[in-house]
Amino acid sequence: MRMGVLGTGMVGRTIASKLVALGHEVTMGSRTADNEAARAWAAEAGAGASHGTFADAAQGVELVFNCTAGSGSLEALRAAGAENLAGKTLIDVANPLDFSHGMPPSLLVSGTDSLGEQIQREFQDAKVVKALNTMNCEVMVDPARVPGEHDVFISGNDHGAKAQVRELLESFGWPAGSVIDLGDITTARGSEGHLLLWLRLWGVLGTGDFNIKVVS
Amino acid sequence: MRMGVLGTGMVGRTIASKLVALGHEVTMGSRTADNEAARAWAAEAGAGASHGTFADAAQGVELVFNCTAGSGSLEALRAAGAENLAGKTLIDVANPLDFSHGMPPSLLVSGTDSLGEQIQREFQDAKVVKALNTMNCEVMVDPARVPGEHDVFISGNDHGAKAQVRELLESFGWPAGSVIDLGDITTARGSEGHLLLWLRLWGVLGTGDFNIKVVS
Numbered sequence: 001m002r003m004g005v006l007g008t009g010m011v012g013r014t015i016a017s018k019l020v021a022l023g024h025e026v027t028m029g030s031r032t033a034d035n036e037a038a039r040a041w042a043a044e045a046g047a048g049a050s051h052g053t054f055a056d057a058a059q060g061v062e063l064v065f066n067c068t069a070g071s072g073s074l075e076a077l078r079a080a081g082a083e084n085l086a087g088k089t090l091i092d093v094a095n096p097l098d099f100s101h102g103m104p105p106s107l108l109v110s111g112t113d114s115l116g117e118q119i120q121r122e123f124q125d126a127k128v129v130k131a132l133n134t135m136n137c138e139v140m141v142d143p144a145r146v147p148g149e150h151d152v153f154i155s156g157n158d159h160g161a162k163a164q165v166r167e168l169l170e171s172f173g174w175p176a177g178s179v180i181d182l183g184d185i186t187t188a189r190g191s192e193g194h195l196l197l198w199l200r201l202w203g204v205l206g207t208g209d210f211n212i213k214v215v216s
Numbered sequence: 217m218r219m220g221v222l223g224t225g226m227v228g229r230t231i232a233s234k235l236v237a238l239g240h241e242v243t244m245g246s247r248t249a250d251n252e253a254a255r256a257w258a259a260e261a262g263a264g265a266s267h268g269t270f271a272d273a274a275q276g277v278e279l280v281f282n283c284t285a286g287s288g289s290l291e292a293l294r295a296a297g298a299e300n301l302a303g304k305t306l307i308d309v310a311n312p313l314d315f316s317h318g319m320p321p322s323l324l325v326s327g328t329d330s331l332g333e334q335i336q337r338e339f340q341d342a343k344v345v346k347a348l349n350t351m352n353c354e355v356m357v358d359p360a361r362v363p364g365e366h367d368v369f370i371s372g373n374d375h376g377a378k379a380q381v382r383e384l385l386e387s388f389g390w391p392a393g394s395v396i397d398l399g400d401i402t403t404a405r406g407s408e409g410h411l412l413l414w415l416r417l418w419g420v421l422g423t424g425d426f427n428i429k430v431v432s
Binding site: 110 | 314317322323326327328362363364365366369396397398399403405406407408409410411412413414415416417419420421423425426427428429430431432
């Protein structure tokens with residue numbers, strides 16, 4: 001499948017590489033057409049990998065990942081173009097992290113709103129699915145890094161898009177039973193809020209190779 | 217041990233009953249000396265159970281549980297009296313839930329502050345330990361309701377107080393390895409933030425008999 005990955009940071013590169021390894025054609029998008037990180041990634045990732053602007057990464061693809069920093073996601077998506085996102089599954093991996101109050105970061109929105117909802121409100125024709133935002137990027141694409149059972153959460157309004165994301169997550173190595181559908185896009189408040197605990201656990205555990213399992 | 221439980225709601229009654237069952241002398245405190253729920257609880261809980269005002273429940277005890285609604289916790293603690301809380305371990309079980317925006321609730325403070333910190337800042341001589349606020353009250357006092365391994369988080373500035381809380385949690389049935397010390401009281405932002413995910417999981421699972429296990 002042709003896919004676009006917005007963002008050239010560690011999360012974007014890790015997800016884009018996994019998608020290429022799975023046989024997808026991936027365009028990594030950034031603010032400028034000549035982003036050095038995107039160029040280096042495409043050269044290294046090899047066949048199926050290309051790079052360009054945010055709009056280049058959203059045009060002509062079937063599915064788009066938002067892996068930009070949460071504080072810049074809306075602007076990046078505007079650059080990608082609402083018309084290029086319309087009708088497509090938009091997997092929002094970003095968290096609205098606020099580094100202005102020091103470390104660990106807090107959240108730019110929390111409780112009464114979420115980045116996932118902000119994106120869905122502004123890009124009404126995109127099918128936004130919040131997913132994978134509750135863990136380190138290495139764990140996102142290789143859940144077996146963390147031993148035993150643990151879970152990934154999805155939130156979104158479109159059932160077809162969520163089914164597509166489930167399938168993609170399974171191709172990443174997530175067992176079907178580990179994908180927990182929290183509900184519509186407002187439930188992104190839950191997975192984004194959990195980041196506050198994730199950040200503290202990261203501090204205690206000293207590694208990003210962890211996750212949570214919901215036990216009931 | 218003599219203990220005070222502030223709050224007459226389900227959380228307060230459940231914890232107070234467990235403490236009495238474990239052989240502690242427990243005074244349940246409320247705004248007024250003649251609170252009907254507190255009176256009924258004390259009559260039913262039997263030997264070792266008494267009730268009174270918030271101040272009655274904090275005076276002459278060794279340890280105090282804050283089980284009041286988060287939106288009213290500071291006021292309840294003021295009524296209990298800073299002088300009665302000084303030098304004591306104050307286990308803060310409350311969450312700063314904000315029901316003014318509808319259901320599920322959001323948080324009155326989040327990310328850059330927490331109820332646990334607000335309490336510690338105002339009652340500087342109390343040894344505040346945030347604990348048990350990431351689960352239903354039945355699970356707090358009977359972790360075996362949820363099968364398998366799952367965790368409870370503690371946050372606080374005083375190591376002695378946290379050791380005391382660990383011991384108390386073990387007496388509730390929590391295995392030593394399931395108590396995760398997140399760090400100082402600012403880490404209460406983590407466990408309180410997780411509530412946003414807990415609320416959504418509650419909606420999906422349709423039961424409060426669940427918890428999370430940190431897997432690494």
